[in-house]
Amino acid sequence: MMLERHSISVKMVLMATSNRNPRRSDALSRDRIVEAAIEILDTEDESDLTFRALTTRLSTGAGAIYHHVANKNELLAAATDEVIGRVLAEIAVDTEPRRAIRAISLSIFDAIDAHPWVGAQLSHDPQPAVLRIWKAVGLQLRDLGVTGSAQSDAGSALISYVLGSAAQYAAGARRSPNDTDRKAYLKALAAQWTQRDPDPFVDEMATQLREHNDREQFLAGVEIFLTGITAQTSWLVPRSQ
Amino acid sequence: MMLERHSISVKMVLMATSNRNPRRSDALSRDRIVEAAIEILDTEDESDLTFRALTTRLSTGAGAIYHHVANKNELLAAATDEVIGRVLAEIAVDTEPRRAIRAISLSIFDAIDAHPWVGAQLSHDPQPAVLRIWKAVGLQLRDLGVTGSAQSDAGSALISYVLGSAAQYAAGARRSPNDTDRKAYLKALAAQWTQRDPDPFVDEMATQLREHNDREQFLAGVEIFLTGITAQTSWLVPRSQ
C-alpha cells in the first residue's frame, strides 16, 4: 500500500530509460504477463497468483491485463504451455524411439518437479500443452511401428500415466519443496494410512510408500508401459529377430 | 431472496414433524452436509458448490457447517471418499486378479463418468479415497504374485494411469454431459489441434482423437499395463507353463 507511490516513480524511470533503450520498454504484452504469472507461481503459493498481485508486479491496472488475456484460465493455460513448450524443445533428438519416450516422460516429470502448479494444470480443460506432448509421444510411437488406433491407444495410455503421476506427485510436492520435507510428508502420509486402516497389508503398503523414490518409481512405470506396448506389438508384428 | 421467509417456515414444519418422527430429524450432521454437497456437485456446476448454496439447501448458517467440517477442501475430500468408497464396495469379489483389476479400474472410470468432479478431486492433496484404491489394487497385485517394491511400482503405475485418464476425461466430460455433446467436443478439439499445428501427422492424430471411444481406449490402456506387468513378472519368475 505504502509502496504505491514508489512504484509509480519506478515506472516513470523505466519510461524515461525506454526512450534510449527500447528493448527495456515497459510496454505490456501477453508474453510479459505470462512471464510475470510464471514468476509468481514459481516463487509463491499457487493461490497467490491474483490479478491484484499481477497488477502490482506489472504496475498497471486490472483492465490492462484483460486487454491481453481473456481470463485467468487462459492465463494459466498459457503459462503451462510456455513451461512445457520450453522443456520439450530442449529434448535431444534421439534416434531410438524407446530412449526418446523415456526422455520425454522424464522431462515432463522434471518440469512438474520444478513447477508443481503445472501438474494440476495439465489435467484441466483443453490445454495447448497437451497437444505438444501428444505430438512428441506420437512421433516416437510411429517410429516404433505403432500406427492407427494402436498408436492412439498407446499414446493415450502413456500420456495419461505421465500426467497422472505428475498430478499425484505435484499434489504432495507443493507442500514439501525440498527432499527432507518430501520424506517427512511421505512418513506422515504413511502414518495416516496405517491409522486410518489398521490392516497388516496396509502396513506393508505404508512401508513401501515411505521408502519409495518418486523418480525411480515414475521411471519404473514408464518401463511397464514400454514393455506392454512392445509385447502387444510384437504379438501382432513378429520382430525380425 | 424472496424465498428466505418461505424456507424458514418449511424448516419450522420439519422441526414440528421431527418431534414425532425422529428418523426424519433435520439435525445437521457431517453425513448430511456431505450428501448435500454431492447433490449440488452432481446436479449443478462444480463452481456452484458454495457455502451459501449449502446453507440455503440445509436451511442453516455458515457457522453450523464449520462445526462439522473443517473447511471446503475437507468437504470435497469427504464427498470424493464417499463416492469412491461406495463404488469400490460394490465390486464383486473375483478370484482372478487380472479380471478384478479390470473391474476396479473400470468402476473408477465409470464413477468419474457419473461424477466428473471426482476426477479433478482425486489428483489433489491427501485423499482418503486414494488409500481405498491403493488397497484394492494392491491386494490383486499380491494375488498375481507381485510383491515388495515391484508391487509398489506396478500399483503406482496403474493407479496413476487410472487417475490420469479419469482427470483428462473428466476435464472434457464436465462440459459435455451427454454422448452427442462429447462427440461435438472431440470434433472441436480435433479442429483446434489441426488449426494450431498444421502438420500432416497432427492431422492423423486429430482423426484418431475424433473417432476414439473413451471407454474402449481406457480399457486398452489397462490391457497395456497388465501385459507389461505380466511380461516383467514372467521375466523374473518363469511361469509354471
Add this chain to the structure above:
DNA sequence: ACCTGAACACCGTTCAAGT
C-alpha cells in the same frame, strides 16, 4: 489502441451472540 482504477458481484471463513 491501450490503459486506469473504482465498482460490482461474488467468495471462504470467522466470531460474537444466541439456544
Add this chain to the structure above:
DNA sequence: ACCTGAACACCGTTCAAGT
C-alpha cells in the same frame, strides 16, 4: 454443544473514463 447470520478480508471481472 450446536447453531445463527452479520461481518471481514478477500476474489475475478467489468466498464466508464482517460491518453
